[in-house]
Amino acid sequence: MRIAVDAMGGDNAPSEIVKGCIKAAKEFSDITLILYGKESLIRKELTEEIGNIEIVHTDEKILSEDDPVRSIRRKKEASMVKAALSVKKGENDALFSAGNTGALLAAGTLLIGRMKGVDRPGLLATFPSLADEESVFHMIDVGANADSKPLNINQYATLGTLYSKRVHGKEKPTVGLLNNGTEDNKGSMLTKEAYQLLEKNTEIEFIGNIEARELLNGVADVIVTDGFTGNAVLKTIEGTAISMMNILKDSIYNNGMKAKVGGLLLKDSLKNVKDLLDYSKHGGAVLFGVKAPVIKTHGSATQEPVYHTIRQTRDMLSSHVLEELIEYFEQSND
Template identity: 75%
Template structure:
């Protein structure tokens, strides 16, 4: 099991990327991590050699403000492009980066290639659920395609259901369509057309429309939407969690000794709340619908999210998820 890692992608690369890889390499002996990037800088962080960590030198880096498609085509010696080609050429089984999201989407689509039968790949992210019924829920698309077609949303439902079954072990995952009301006739033309297709999709357990206010209460195992809406929801959840913890901390620090003592007594409970709202422990966002796993973690990721993302990729490869999806969509093509 070999994972290509863009060691130069992200705000804290290569330091935090390498540290996360070291932690994963120590725990997952059966996984070989191939780090693409500036060899000297990587070795400065690595400090010692590991049997399951390899380094492939790359001269160039795709920066966060680079044009996605142009950078993929022009920076052939960049860490991301070289890592993507290694997956295309079957030297490695999956690609992981914390770098430029648009460039990674372009590398996945243009270099690794789409799965047969998939119109447009979508980004799937996993979030915590506050419900006692389920620990997490998945949402797709969270930003790969701002403009989606009903077909795309229908395919996302199948992709998300397979992920929920194979990786998270949910036997009959429920699928909800994100909308501005639960009634069947709610939403714009895209939502209505997608609803009609989802109702007829025999590969999923469709429960109808769901509202954004119910997402964190675990209304469905898989929530499907267009990439523009999904990305807005992703950033709203992320921003709300950060703001909530900031407000709590500010209230404690600004209200005298009694508040500080109370905060000290609640320290463990507040840490539990913070951990519950931290979705980075579930890994990165999966660019679903490609011929191999391509995973994007947050640009500001530290060693811990990097470790969790590698653990996530390991689970995807172990369950043969992609093989089953390829078989499913090839069957759909033949109908």
Template identity: 70%
Template sequence: MRIAVDAMGGDNAPKAIVEGIVLAAKEFKDIEFILYGDEVAINQYLDGEANIKIVHTDEKINSEDDPVRSIRRKKKASMVLAAQAVKNKEADALFSAGNTGALLTAGLLIIGRIKGIDRPGLLVTLPVMTKENSTFTLMDVGANADTKPENIHQYAILGTEYAKFVRGVEHPTVGLLNNGTEENKGNDITKRAFQLLKADKSIHFIGNVEARELLNGVADVVVTDGFTGNAVLKTIEGTALSMMQLIKSAIYDNGPKAKLGGLLMKDSLSGMKDVLDYSKHGGSVLFGVKAPVVKTHGSTEKEAVYFTIKQIHEMLASKVIDDLVEQFETKNTDQEK
């Protein structure tokens, strides 16, 4: 396995990126990491790992850069070179913590869509609060603000494949995010998407689901348009951070008794923090392109990088992309006949 890494992407690059890659390199000896970026800056954080190599470049894409223009004009940028390596089969996956729009553009324009998939979407894995070690998949969380019912139908197929191959869910349930559970709820897009999902016997569609039930594990895969999905994801992320801050303030701002109680509950609170920490489930996957393209937060630290590499390792080992290519290309061939 070979992973092309944009070592210069993100707020804490290259330090956090390289330190996270070093953690992963020690565990995943079957992965070769190709780091694209400033060789001198990257070498500061390496310790002679045999499965890490560097491809030097001085150019990088900044967070404020226009996504399409930067991909087309910055030909030697670390993200662009990493994407080209995947396109040329010199690497099997692309990882970055950099400019999200630029990474989506690189995935679509350089690596390319799987034939038959209209619009690849961003997929995330999030924790279920009511079941230990349980997760669900949400898609699309921001790749496409304007989405057709047919796109949502494809997200259900893509999400089902991811849940089966990567998360190991044998018969994943699929829910359509809506403003009510009744079949006639929603706008024109969700109503039409509902009928497409209902008619597809290859997926286990359970109907509409509401946002308040997501963290209770209402479905293994939840699909929606990119605008709604992004808003929901950021709401979940913000709520988790606010809850932890609220608990912390309640302990430290209310005298000795509260502090003693916090000390007695330290292990329980640590477990709660782990459940709320969505970064431990990996990054956002641009799913529907010809290779894994995975994004983690720009403010990420080394632990989140490690967990994202673990996620990519699972994707490559499961050969989920190969299965998608075969499934959609076969479907297209049959339709052309």
């Protein structure tokens, strides 16, 4: 399995990207990581020779402020573009980046290409469920499309269901539609029309509308929504987790010796809470609906999220979920 890595993408590139790649390459001997970027900067971080890490030199990189589509078309020598083209040509099997999200979506859609039958690819993110320590749920779309159609949401349900089955081993993943109430007549025109399609979709286990307050309680294995709403929810969960940990820290450090002693006694428990709320350990967001795995991790990712995202990419490739999805949508449109 060969994974193309945009080594210059993200706030901490290439240092943290390379460190995460080193950890993954040492643990998984069945993958080869091809790092695209400025060779001198990559080699500075690559302190030892590792047989399953290769470097492809590039002189350009796509910046966070660059226009997504224009940068993909004009920066032909950018690390992200070269990595995406290698996947399109079949030289590598998957693409991973912590760089400009819009540019990565454009690279996946315009360079690698959509699956036949998928109207618009969506971003799928995996979150921890508070139901138990081992549980997760998936939400799609979390930002690929600000404006979605009922057809898109219905296709996301099928994509998310197959991902949950093949990559996370769920036998019958349940699907919920994110809405402002659980009644089937609730919501906007979009959610009402999507509800009707989801009810008729025989490929999924649809359980109806769910409210945002129930997301983390394991109410469904797959949550479907439009990209605008999904992105807002993603950032709300992320921001709430960070704020909660900051409140706990302030309560311990700013309330005298008794609070500090209590904090010391609760140190392991608080670490467990932090780990439970950290969705980055489940990998990055998958651009679902394109012909090869395209995975995006947070722009501020350090080596741990990079490692987890590479592990996730390996799991996707091992499960052959993309091949199954391509076959399903091609047959559905014959």
